[in-house]
Amino acid sequence: MDISSFNDIGAVVEADRAHVWHHLSQHKQYETVDPRVIVEGKGLRVWDATGRETLDAVSGGVWTVNVGYGRESIANAVRDQLLKMNYFAGSAGSIPGAMFSQMLTEKMPGLTRVYYSNSGSEANEKAYKMVRQIAHRQHGGKKWKILYRERDYHGTTIACLASGGQEERKAMYGPFPDGFIPVPHCLEYRSQWGQVDDYGLRAANAIEEVILREGADSVGAIILEPVTAGGGVITPPEGYWPRVQEICKKYDLLLIIDEVVCGVGRTGKWFGYQQFGIQPDIVTMAKGVASGYAAISCTVTTEAVFDMFKDNASDPMGYFRDISTFGGCTAGPAAALENMRIIEDEGLLDNTTAMGERLMGNLRGLMEKHAAIGEVRGKGLFVGAELVADRSSREPLGEAQVAAVVGAVMKRGVQIGMTNRSVPGFNNTLCLSPALMVTADQIDQMSDAIDGALTEVCG
């Protein structure tokens, strides 16, 4: 069947309703309304099965399609590669795998090795397995605990959920594996210590307190998002990152940075951690690596981490005994190479910085008119607006009302997102993350739609 020219849309919608189990969705609704089926995309625009056109301000819903829809050069690169060599297990190399690892690590000074798999969750699982194996081989079984931060998310598998700081994602999926320990979040707007001058330092010092409580010889690593995504778009405050780096050095912790959302341009630099001048030991990435044109994720390490898995070649258990079948697909790195070339040649990092400032400026401008906007946060084209019922008490706006705002924005032809099944009582942040080649007019269209929607829903 030639799917690309299949146009019996009624049959598609019925097949979807009858057989597809949608992600993060309550299906009862589809007894009375049609499931949404997206059929086409071009640039930042998508069309659904009813023919309705929407300006996509969230890059495929979840911060993914960084270079926009309909990129012929990526499709061609993938097609050519698939015909030449589509797959071989990752114990062997491939042309695009080798070339992308080189291109990628050139953008990540201090990091040298790329381990391929195919989802953000899987990339983080690899990092956890590395930490655990290092604990066994280098620390006599100690240093096996991994710290994670409240409000952060690292994926959907059981171990990733164990290291997830969003209780609504975790609820009812336990029991979880041992050894994943939470540290306090760093959202100053919701400060745990009242109003303090040095919130960033305070929040980082709270990590040290957890390490001392657990025992430094039991803690091997900490995983952090550079800018927290689904937990509320949280840009860590001044002073936070340098202190985190110091603490990692002091207690010999591996610093794992989860770049699944921030990675490959989203914040205006290649990687989010590069905004803060820190040097991680392990970096994971997925969504923007190939902009969703093919599934690919990477766990990138320093040579020092890599060396720990080849220091005793006679030990049959000493190397990283991990495999990801589809980590051997060549479509991922073929798409990723072209994706990175596009970002470079079209100057999309600079555009991201400029358009991100415009978007945040527009939204901050709306604060004068709309008391419902409590705070606007973000970095580059990774932006959140936390909505409140009362600006002085900071009481969060109810989830149903926030969803009504998203619906009213959609009525105006723009798709935005909101924090969703994350922190109980705090699913109240609007999320925007348009493709990196967004124009000033499109940015204004997004903020105008939010302006109209807030007037409609909140008065």
Ligand SMILES: Cc1ncc(COP(=O)(O)O)c(C=O)c1O
């Ligand atoms: C920061 C972060 N890490 C990891 C993941 C998991 O990625 P995946 O859904 O590809 O497994 C996500 C997904 O949203 C994420 O936002």
